[in-house]
Amino acid sequence: MNCPHFDAGECGSCTLMGVPYATQVDELAAEVADRLADHVTHEQWSTPLVGPASGFRNKAKLAVGGTKEAPTFGILDADLRGVPLPECGLYTPALADALDSLLPVVAELGLAPFDVPARQGELKHLIVTGSPDGEVMVRFVLRSPGQLPRVRRGLDDLHAAVPGLRVVSVNIQPEHKAVLEGEEEIVLTEHETLPMRLDDITLHLRPRSFFQTNTFVATGLYRQARGWITEIDPASVLDLYCGVGGFALTAALAPGRDRRVHGVEVSADAVASARRSASELGVDVDFEAADARGLSALDHELVVLNPPRRGVGSDLCAAIESAAPDHLVYSSCNAVSLARDLSELPGYRVTRARFFDMFPQTRHHEVMVLLERT
Structure with a gap:
């Protein structure tokens, strides 16, 4: 990718501009793997998921x-x-x-x-x-x-x-x-929402809703989660930091048994959007406006975690350890906080991991891991 603004020194946001894209992916994936080396073995990494190096930002x-x-x-x-x-x-x-x-x-x-x-x-x-x-x-x-x-x-x-x-x-x-x-x-x-179609799920974004800026890679992220959920086939799923409901709705639509799905998000606007999407899809998902960090009822077979950059933190990790769900799916935009949280979850081991290049031309990243109870 070439950019006249970068070349003129007007904008430096794309810190990896000029580095061949394949090299960007290889180096960043290796950096993320190195940060998680205490928790993820080389064999547990799937091939990185990448999309276009330009023309991706929504x-x-x-x-x-x-x-x-x-x-x-x-x-x-x-x-x-x-x-x-x-x-x-x-x-x-x-x-x-x-x-x-x-x-x-x-x-x-x-x-x-x-x-x-x-x-x-x-x-x-x-x-x-x-x-x-x-x-x-x-x-x-x-x-x-x-x-x-x-x-x-x-x-x-x-x-x-x-x-x-x-x-x-x-x-x-x-x-x-x-x-x-x-x-x-x-x-x-x-209209108060912008519909964002990802495969067979349409999410509704209100003006202040968070959504990944790379629609192509975000779609791949949810596809990967659906694959893991289908393989596990849990009877119940708890989606913490659920936002507008992407992972919760993915869990509800994943093949397998009928499952109980509950989403928790602190933003009432995001919960309203998630409920609308669930209604349009005709799936029974319970969404709750609450702070995930204050929850104590974690009695589900699978817990999905998609926190902000700061990560989950010690208190919620301790609550998860106590509740002992069978599996966790953790999607993170910060390998440093992810590594810290994984250290706070000694009762779990990573079985799968994948790097998603959500932000080409930069060092930002997304990584998702599947964990099971030991």
Whole structure:
């Protein structure tokens, strides 16, 4: 992959740019395996799952700079001034096309870009997500709700520019700190969710929902989980940190016996999305809005763990050890915290492991392991 912005020194986000992609995968997979060497043997690793080295990213997070008359959409430089990045080779072709049509219309709305050094202006970020079926969600991150009417008045123009536009929302982020979004989200369109189709499961993303930015590899991640679950064929599954329900729904649809499936997620919005997907699929999955770290009832044959970068932690590992489910599936974006958690689960041993190159051109990674009770 070649990038004029990287070559010009304008953007350094792709830290592995210039390294042949096969070399990136080999070196990063070896690094992850080395970090997990105390828990995973060489024979337990499956072939890494990779997708396209470019054109894979389903989300654009654009910092807004410049002036009301000439806004920039891209990143901020070392002086916190806007650097325009009109294109990025990481975006899926459909997302890139949507941005080409969308950005001129957003510029015409007359929203003053937020000037970080001066602490003036309104529009901080523009976050755009594209689905495999060509639908789009656009989020305006504003400092205050004062410019909300401008966005409302521009809805028809936005829809005309991007025929697949499904969701438009405004997020209010009033604080002057390095935080992408705030707590308040105002949806301006009839539709509140962006459907994301992964094989036979359609997940519903609300504006603040987390979802992997690489749809192709995320699909492979769920396929691998389905394969392991099918092989184990548990009677009951508990999905902790379930998000919008990907692993829980995968477990419910995996071949085998009828099974009891329960998903736990701290975000009420994500749980609402998961329940909608379950209803559309016609599967009986119980989703609960709660903090997984505070759970004590872990009486399931299989527990799925998909925590944030910090990992599961000692308390939840101790609760799992006490409950002693037969198997665990642990999906992690941080091999360091994964290794630490595996050390806190002495009653389990890894039987399978796989590396997923979710973020080509960077050192970020995803790894999933299957464990069984010893």
